[in-house]
Amino acid sequence: xxxxxxxxxxxKWYGPTLALDRASFTVEEGQIVGFLGPNGAGKSTTLRILxxxxxxxxxxxxxxxxxxxxxxxxxxxxxxxxPENVPLYTEMRVDEYLRFRAGLKDVPAxxxxxxxxxxxxxxxxxxxxxxxxxxxxxxxRQRVGLAEALVADPPVLILDEPTIGLDPAQIQAVxxxxxxxxxxxxxxLSSHMLHEVERTCSRVVIIAEGxxxxxxxxxxxxxxxxxxxxxxxxxxxxxxGGGPAEIARAFAQVAGAGDVTHKNLGEGWLCVHxxxxxxxxxxxxLYSMVAKRGWRLREMRSEVPSLExxxxxxxxxxxxxxxxxxx
Amino acid sequence: MDKxxxxxxxxxxxxxxxxxxxxxxxxxxxIAGFFFALSDFRPGAPAAMRSIFDVMMVIxxxxxxxxxxxxxxxxxxxxxxxxxxTAPVTDVQVxxxxxxxxxxxxxxxxxPTLVFVVLLAAFSDPDYGPIASxxxxxxxxxxxxxxxxxxxxxxxxxQVIAAVTAFVVLLMLAMVGPWLAAVAPPPWRxxxxxxxxxxxxxxxxxxxxxxxxxxxxxxxxAYALFLTVKVLESRRWR
Ligand SMILES: Nc1ncnc2c1ncn2[C@@H]1O[C@H](COP(=O)(O)OP(=O)(O)O)[C@@H](O)[C@H]1O
Ligand SMILES: [Mg+2]
Numbered sequence: 001x002x003x004x005x006x007x008x009x010x011x012k013w014y015g016p017t018l019a020l021d022r023a024s025f026t027v028e029e030g031q032i033v034g035f036l037g038p039n040g041a042g043k044s045t046t047l048r049i050l051x052x053x054x055x056x057x058x059x060x061x062x063x064x065x066x067x068x069x070x071x072x073x074x075x076x077x078x079x080x081x082x083p084e085n086v087p088l089y090t091e092m093r094v095d096e097y098l099r100f101r102a103g104l105k106d107v108p109a110x111x112x113x114x115x116x117x118x119x120x121x122x123x124x125x126x127x128x129x130x131x132x133x134x135x136x137x138x139x140x141r142q143r144v145g146l147a148e149a150l151v152a153d154p155p156v157l158i159l160d161e162p163t164i165g166l167d168p169a170q171i172q173a174v175x176x177x178x179x180x181x182x183x184x185x186x187x188x189l190s191s192h193m194l195h196e197v198e199r200t201c202s203r204v205v206i207i208a209e210g211x212x213x214x215x216x217x218x219x220x221x222x223x224x225x226x227x228x229x230x231x232x233x234x235x236x237x238x239x240x241g242g243g244p245a246e247i248a249r250a251f252a253q254v255a256g257a258g259d260v261t262h263k264n265l266g267e268g269w270l271c272v273h274x275x276x277x278x279x280x281x282x283x284x285x286l287y288s289m290v291a292k293r294g295w296r297l298r299e300m301r302s303e304v305p306s307l308e309x310x311x312x313x314x315x316x317x318x319x320x321x322x323x324x325x326x327x
Numbered sequence: 328m329d330k331x332x333x334x335x336x337x338x339x340x341x342x343x344x345x346x347x348x349x350x351x352x353x354x355x356x357x358i359a360g361f362f363f364a365l366s367d368f369r370p371g372a373p374a375a376m377r378s379i380f381d382v383m384m385v386i387x388x389x390x391x392x393x394x395x396x397x398x399x400x401x402x403x404x405x406x407x408x409x410x411x412x413t414a415p416v417t418d419v420q421v422x423x424x425x426x427x428x429x430x431x432x433x434x435x436x437x438x439p440t441l442v443f444v445v446l447l448a449a450f451s452d453p454d455y456g457p458i459a460s461x462x463x464x465x466x467x468x469x470x471x472x473x474x475x476x477x478x479x480x481x482x483x484x485x486q487v488i489a490a491v492t493a494f495v496v497l498l499m500l501a502m503v504g505p506w507l508a509a510v511a512p513p514p515w516r517x518x519x520x521x522x523x524x525x526x527x528x529x530x531x532x533x534x535x536x537x538x539x540x541x542x543x544x545x546x547x548x549a550y551a552l553f554l555t556v557k558v559l560e561s562r563r564w565r
Contacts, residue, residue: 051413054562076415083413087406089337091344103333104414148410 003062004029004156004186005050010059012045012210019045021210022059027203029155030183034197035190037207038315043190044084046207047160050188051081063156077106080149084160086141090134094125094144097133098151105152115151123147123177139170146177157181159189163196175200194311206314213314218307225310229302231274231283234265236296244270247295254289256280269298330416331424338398338428351393352436358386363443368450375453376443380461380532384524387472388501392493394433395476396486398425399555403484418559422552425477426470433469437462457534464531467544468524472497474551481558500524 005027012020020042027033037043048054050061052072061068064078089097098116107115120129123143128136133144142162149157162178163171178200181187191197197204198218205215214221235247242250244262251274252260258277265271276282283302290297305313342348359379366378402408411421447453472493479493480486504523508516520526527540 048409053409053413073415073417076413079413081410081413083406083409085406087408087410089341089407090405091341092337100333100337101410101414104330104416106415 002029003027004064005188006060006062007046007050008060010046010049010061011057012042012049012054013057019210020049020056020059023207023210023212025205025212025215027186027188029186031203032178032182032187032189032201034201034204035188035207036192036194036197036204036311037190037213038192041192041207042210043192043207044160047081047083047158047188047190050075051079051158052076078155080152080154080157082145082149082157082159082162084164086145088133088141088144088148090132092133093130094133094136094147095120095129097144098147101148102151105154107152115153119147119151122150124173139166142166142170142174146174155186157185157187157189159187161191162189163191171196194308198307206311208314214310221307221310222304225307226304228276228279228310229304230276231286232299232301232303233272233274233286233290233297234299235270235272235290236268236298237270238294238296242293242295248272250289250293251286254282254285256282256285331420331427334416334421334424335427335431338424339432341397342394342428342432345397347397348394348432351390354393355386355390355436356439358390359383359440360443362386363440368443368446376447376458376461377532379440379443380465381529383465384468384501384528387468388494388497391433391469391472392476392479392490392497394436395429395473395493396480396490398429398477399480399559400484400486400489404486412559412562418556422477422556422559425555426473426552429473429477430470433473434466437465437469454534457532460534460536461532463536464528464540467531467541467548468528470548471524471544471551474548474555475500478551478555478558481555 003026007026008024010020010023011018023042023046035043035046045054049056050063050068052068052075055069063075066074066078068075092100095116098119099112102112102115103109120126123146125140125143125147128140133141136144142165146159146162149159159178163174166174178187178189182202187201189197189200203215203217204221206213214224216224233251237243237247244264247270248260248262251257251272254274256277257280258275260272260274262270262272274282274286283300287297287300362382363376363379366382367376399408402411412418444453444458475496476489476493479496480489482492483489501524504519505525508520508523511519527543530537530540
C-alpha cells in the first residue's frame with residue numbers, strides 16, 4: 001500500500017487569518033478516510049489546496065504521487081472533487097451536465113455515453129436524468145455532485161461534507177454509495193459529525209483550529225483514549241473539615257492531575273472528576289492525598305472517555321494544545 | 328482545443344437559456360432597427376449602412392456588458408468556478424472558451440441585421456464593399472468589448488458591478504477618449520486620438536480595411552483576455 005494523499009506541514013494564511021497550521025497526514029490507497037472537525041477548522045481549505053483550487057502558504061501536498069502546486073493538471077486528472085454545497089449549472093439537464101464534465105475530464109468521446117449511463121445508475125439518478133438540475137431537490141443535487149465526481153472513474157475522490165443537508169434516508173443512501181467505493185478508490189471526505197464519519201470511514205483525521213489533533217483508525221483512537229482515563233472519586237471531608245473548593249484544589253495539586261471538576265452529592269459527599277495531565281496516571285497520588293487529609297472515601301474508579309467526548313473536547317479547543325494522541 | 332470547444336459550447340447554450348441575454352438581444356435589435364430606419368433606410372440616402380455601423384460603437388457600449396456580465400461573475404457567485412477550475416483544464420482554456428462563447432453569441436445577435444442588407448438590396452443597388460468591411464469592423468469591435476466585459480466579470484461575483492465596470496471602461500475608450508482628444512493640448516491630442524476606438528473603428532464603415540486598425544483591435548482584445556487569465560490565476564496568491 002502506498003500513500004495516495006500526502007500532506008506535509010501545510011500552512012495557509014488568508015491575509016491575517018491562520019486557517020491551517022502545519023497540518024500533516026497521509027491517506028493510503030483504497031481507504032475511506034474521514035476528515036473530521038468543527039466548522040471553521042480548516043477542512044474546506046485543506047481540500048481546496050489538495051484539488052489545486054487554492055495554493056498553500058507553505059508546506060507540501062501530493063496526490064497520487066503528483067505535487068499539487070507544480071503538477072496541478074496531473075493531480076486534477078486523478079481527482080473527483082465535490083465542493084461544499086455542491087455547485088452545479090442549474091440550467092443544464094442531469095445527463096447533459098455529466099456528459100459535459102466527462103468530456104472535460106478526458107473521457108474519450110466514444111466512452112462518454114457509457115460513463116454517464118454507469119454513473120447515473122450508480123447514483124440512483126435514472127428517474128431524473130432528463131430533468132433540469134435547477135428543478136431537483138437538494139438530495140438529488142447532492143447525488144448529481146457525487147455522480148460528477150465519479151463520472152471519469154478517478155482513483156481519488158475528495159468530498160466536502162457530502163451528506164450535509166440531506167434527510168436520514170438520503171444520508172443512508174449516500175453513505176452506502178461511498179462505502180461501496182472502498183478498495184477501488186481512495187476517498188477523503190470531510191464532516192463535522194463524528195457518528196457520520198464513524199459509519200462511513202475506516203480511518204479518521206481530526207482537525208481543530210487548523211491543526212491536526214488526532215488521526216488513526218477508530219480502534220487506535222480508543223486505545224489512545226484508554227491512556228487518558230479520568231478518575232472519579234466520591235469523598236467526604238469528614239470531621240477534619242474543608243470545603244468542596246479546597247478539596248478540588250488539593251486534588252489538582254497531585255502529581256499527574258490535570259483539570260478537576262466537582263459536584264455536591266448531598267450530606268457532605270462530593271463527586272470529583274480528575275482528568276489526567278497528558279498520559280500521566282494520578283491515581284496513587286490521589287489516594288495518598290485522601291489518606292493524608294483523613295477524608296472519607298466511598299468510591300474511586302477510572303472512566304474511559306468516549307470518542308464523542310474526546311471530539312467534543314477537541315471541538316471546544318481543550319485537547320488541541322495538550323499533548324495529543326497521534327497514531 | 329477539444330476542451331475549449333466543449334466549454335464554448337456550454338457557454339453558448341447557457342446564453343440561449345438566459346432571459347437577460349434575450350433582453351439584451353431584443354434591446355440591441357430594436358435600437359439598431361430604429362437607427363437603420365431613421366438614417367440609412369430612407370429615400371434619398373445613399374444605399375449604404377454607414378450610420379448604423381458608426382452608431383454601433385455607442386450602442387454596443389450599453390449592450391455588450393449586459394451580455395458578458397454573467398460569464399465569470401455567475402460562476403464565482405454560484406461556486407461553479409470551483410468545479411470548473413479543478414477540472415483538468417488550464418486557465419487559458421477557460422478564458423478562451425468564455426471569450427469565444429460570448430463573442431459567437433454576439434455574432435448571433437448581429438446576424439438578424441443582415442436583413443438590413445437584404446432590404447437595401449431590394450430597394451436599391453448598394454455597394455457591398457463597405458458593408459462587408461463594416462461587418463468586419465463590427466466583429467472586431469465586438470471582440471474588444473467582449474474581452475473588456477470578461478475582464479470586468481472576472482473581478483467580481485456581482486453581475487451588476489461587472490456590467491457597470493465594463494460599461495465605464497468602454498465609455499472611456501469609445502466616448503470620453505475622443506472628447507479628451509478634442510480638448511487636450513496639441514502634443515497629447517494625436518496620442519490620445521490614436522488610442523481611441525473611434526479613430527480605428529470609423530474607417531471600416533467607409534470601406535477602408537487598414538492593417539493598423541485590425542492590429543489595434545486584436546492587440547487590445549488579447550491584452551484584456553491576458554489580464555483576465557491573470558485575474559483567475561491571482562486566486563493563487565490572494
Ligand atoms: N476565502 C477566505 N478568506 C478568508 N478567510 C477564510 C476564507 N475561507 C476560509 N476562511 C477562514 O479559514 C478558516 C477555515 O475555514 P474552512 O476551511 O472553510 O473551515 P471548515 O471547512 O472546516 O468549516 C475559517 O476561520 C474561515 O473563516
Ligand atoms: Mg467547510
